[in-house]
Amino acid sequence: MTGPDVIPTRSAALEALAKFAPRAGHLYALQRNYDLGADQHDNVSQLSPYIRHRLITEQEVLDAVLAHHSPQDAQKFIAEVFWRTYWKGWLEMRPDVWKQYQSDLTQAWNNVQTQSGLRSRWQDACMGQTGIVCFDHWARELAQTGYLHNHARMWFASIWIFTLKLPWVLGADFFLRHLLDGDCASNTLSWRWVAGLQTRGKHYLAEPENIARFTKGRFRPQAGDLDTDAQPLDGPMPPDPSAPPTAQDIDLTRPSALLLHMDDLAPDDLLDQGLRPMVTIMLPPSERMTPLRMSDKVQTFRSAALLDVTNRLADLLGDVVTCAPGQTLAAAKAAGAEQIVTHYAPTGPVADNLAQIDGLPLHQALRPFDARAWPYATKGFFKFKDKIPALLAAMRDKAPA
Ligand SMILES: Cc1cc2nc3c(=O)[nH]c(=O)nc-3n(C[C@H](O)[C@H](O)[C@H](O)COP(=O)(O)OP(=O)(O)OC[C@H]3O[C@@H](n4cnc5c(N)ncnc54)[C@H](O)[C@@H]3O)c2cc1C
Known part of the structure; x- marks a missing residue:
């Protein structure tokens, strides 16, 4: 397993974007949910390490895609890019959720060091030695390549939390240590979403048929391998949003x-x-x-x-x-x-x-792209999504972002 060849330069990022943009329309919408294995992820862009570090910006990605497709044809891909923006804005207005994650992680890490049973279950999960074939494969794929397909991330997080019953913060930490795109907002909030802490009471349960279908039979967990009846985790309600940051005028002529x-x-x-x-x-x-x-x-x-x-x-x-x-x-x-x-x-x-x-x-x-979008991340993604057409129009009117 070698995984994507992610060369850490802006020119490589622009090249990867140019190569992917023609495929960001209906092909992406049709094929994006399939995890075909390391070295076979061409149905998705794999641009996330570049976008996360802003070797290329979201605006550049969207502009390149819109040069090939109408907003309608590329709506699935555009929505995914805006998921990132939504998570960033959501956390920016609730920074205490990140602080709470860090403090829960410190506690969980202390428990790993003092409870041998937990330590060995956590080690088995991180090393891909749980006996759950698909999960073990993804643990190794992540460690070896620095990337996992979105669907694999969802299945992996779900199995970690609901079948292996490990603390979700330790799983989020495992991802952050290994993902080339590891990001405080997208990672923490996606794990919370799988756990049922983000959209209260709604959790994501990995189902054997779904895994078999979207891996095209590479993995076929047996009934009983996965806990498909688990209840969502319980935790405090997320805090109300605080004011988003605003752009300030900066005198760039000063030393x-x-x-x-x-x-x-x-x-x-x-x-x-x-x-x-x-x-x-x-x-x-x-x-x-x-x-x-x-x-x-x-x-x-x-x-x-x-x-x-x-x-x-x-x-x-x-x-x-x-x-x-x-x-x-x-x-x-x-x-x-x-x-x-x-x-x-x-x-x-x-x-x-x-x-x-x-x-x-x-x-x-603060980039105008973020300044315009983040204030809408007050509620769920579907309300935020309604603003995408207006955000795209504003983006195309105004450069740079
Ligand atoms: C448990 C879990 C943890 C995750 N942790 C991270 C993380 O640390 N960093 C990260 O960038 N993404 C994270 N994601 C979101 C998503 O899985 C990745 O962004 C995506 O798989 C990256 O691959 P890609 O570039 O081929 O995506 P594509 O499908 O090609 O999407 C294009 C771009 O849109 C953005 N995007 C796509 N899906 C999502 C999403 N669900 N949430 C936020 N942004 C998205 C990314 O910037 C991505 O590069 C996580 C998802 C889950 C379920």
Whole structure:
């Protein structure tokens, strides 16, 4: 199993997008639910590692697809891209859900260390040694390739929670350590959705027939292998939404340090608008996503993706330095910067690191695409989905995003 060849550069991302865009219409709608196995995922875009780190933006993806298809023909694909936007906006207005996840994970991790029964069940699940053939395959596919098809993610999470009865936060952590697209919002909220915590009382149960059908018979779990009667998990209601972030005017002509982080690796729009940083500071990929270690694959991808930006835009970035979050201020001041400019970091470890920077104004440029869409993520996705036509129209009227 080698999995998709995800080269961590913007040019590879653009190439993959150009290759996929013609297939994002009815072919995608017909075939997207089939998980045909590692090396056979061409029915979906596999663009998620690029979009997650914004080596390419959602707007670029949508523009490329709409150059080949009408919004109607590509509506399934467009809706999937907006699922990501919806989850980001939803969490942005409820950051306590991420904090609660982190604290529940710390507790679950303590339990793994102190309860040998739980530890061995958790180890078996992570190593693909549970005896449930499909689940074990997906555990290994994820660890080896850094990717799983969406349907496999749903089945895997469901079996983890309802058949193996393992804490969902440990499963979400397993995903975050191994997925090249591991994302605080999409991952945490998708696991909550499978568990029945996100849409209260509605959970996702993996069914043997569904797995057999959508893997084209690669896996045929027997009746009794999976718990198909389990009840949704119980937990507190999600908090009411707080106000979404709003875009601010940033004077890009002031002496500035540009801060690059793994949540947004396309500073091109800021440079196009005239930013000429005195220094560019790269924040190394954060380890604060997990109490364990990120997989080597994820760490290598992220470090190389950061380097790609500095290679690609070398002429415009000034001196480039890599700094731990605590040294950012000193590096910016040493270069004579009067402000630090960066793209907005949504809820997660990068945002936590940025919150510690104190001593120079820190301006986070919120992309117009997010500023327009996130405020609609107050209720369920289906209400949000009604806004997609208006969001697409606004996107096409206004560049850049
Ligand atoms: C339990 C679970 C955990 C997940 N964890 C993550 C995660 O950490 N990071 C992540 O990016 N996605 C996550 N997803 C969503 C989804 O599985 C992946 O985005 C998708 O499989 C990526 O493959 P693709 O690029 O081929 O998707 P495509 O089908 O080609 O979709 C195009 C793009 O739309 C977005 N997208 C598609 N489906 C979803 C979805 N259901 N939710 C949010 N965005 C979506 C992605 O950016 C994707 O690249 C998770 C889903 C589940 C069920």
